[in-house]
Amino acid sequence: MSISARTISARQSSLALLFGTILVAPLAALPTDPAKLASGEPTGTYTPDGTCTAIPDDAYDGSLASMACLTVPGVDLLVTDVNVDLSLNHTWIGDLTIKVVSPQGTVVTLQSRADFAEPADDGTGCCGDSSDLIETSPFTFDDDATDSAEAMGTTIGGTEFACQDDAICDYFPFPDTGPGVNLADFNDERGNGDWLVCVGDSATGDTGDVCLAALTLDGIPGGCRSTSNGELSCIDPIPSLSPSGLALLFLILAGAGCWMLFRR
Numbered sequence: 621m622s623i624s625a626r627t628i629s630a631r632q633s634s635l636a637l638l639f640g641t642i643l644v645a646p647l648a649a650l651p652t653d654p655a656k657l658a659s660g661e662p663t664g665t666y667t668p669d670g671t672c673t674a675i676p677d678d679a680y681d682g683s684l685a686s687m688a689c690l691t692v693p694g695v696d697l698l699v700t701d702v703n704v705d706l707s708l709n710h711t712w713i714g715d716l717t718i719k720v721v722s723p724q725g726t727v728v729t730l731q732s733r734a735d736f737a738e739p740a741d742d743g744t745g746c747c748g749d750s751s752d753l754i755e756t757s758p759f760t761f762d763d764d765a766t767d768s769a770e771a772m773g774t775t776i777g778g779t780e781f782a783c784q785d786d787a788i789c790d791y792f793p794f795p796d797t798g799p800g801v802n803l804a805d806f807n808d809e810r811g812n813g814d815w816l817v818c819v820g821d822s823a824t825g826d827t828g829d830v831c832l833a834a835l836t837l838d839g840i841p842g843g844c845r846s847t848s849n850g851e852l853s854c855i856d857p858i859p860s861l862s863p864s865g866l867a868l869l870f871l872i873l874a875g876a877g878c879w880m881l882f883r884r
């Protein structure tokens with residue numbers, strides 16, 4: 621929902637006249653500063669613990685069901701920025717499609733078979749970049765990164781590891797024909813609930829597994845923030861009284877006043 625700042629200000633003034641500061645205090649306490657919240661382990665310090673999930677080889681058909689998905693719990697906030705950290709092993713980066721799904725069901729494709737311009741997001745065609753990934757060198761998807769996910773591994777050889785051997789560990793999403801534009805697609809969604817980070821494999825022979833998925837969510841916990849057009853964007857409705865509610869309250873107060881005068 622969205623409530624204009626001017627509306628809130630006018631409402632504050634009129635209600636303050638009627639009821640003192642009863643409603644002004646909670647309205648004035650609305651949070652305005654972003655708070656950074658994170659789940660999972662930070663990029664670059666991951667220690668393998670042996671708990672990795674196999675990515676089904678050559679199984680990707682464009683559906684989430686054909687991918688290996690890890691669940692990442694979210695936090696209750698109005699999302700203003702999302703970054704995704706991933707740690708995985710694989711011997712052919714060009715096999716991989718990576719997607720993230722919000723609790724509201726929004727799907728964003730982070731990686732679409734690097735260095736392969738796939739005609740459709742359905743797992744067909746061949747072959748993409750041949751270099752590798754290793755779980756001890758996690759990488760990050762971030763809209764603010766300077767390197768495209770489509771270029772992952774393209775400056776190193778087929779037996780070298782992206783991030784470890786090219787020192788490029790941050791990428792902006794490149795959906796190609798997959799759904800979504802970038803991680804800003806999640807802005808203004810509510811962050812609580814389960815997020816999914818899914819990895820699919822589209823060619824036989826080279827295999828791998830996904831070991832860690834973590835989200836860094838920026839946003840406003842349970843509150844509102846100013847938008848570029850001067851309005852407030854809120855998770856929950858701000859408590860307010862409708863005109864009929866105000867009229868009813870006025871009648872009750874007037875009745876109570878008359879009753880007290882009558883008693884005297």
Ligand SMILES: [Ca+2]
Nearest residue numbers: 732733736796
């Ligand atoms: Ca591609």
Ligand SMILES: [Ca+2]
Nearest residue numbers: 715823824826
């Ligand atoms: Ca494969």
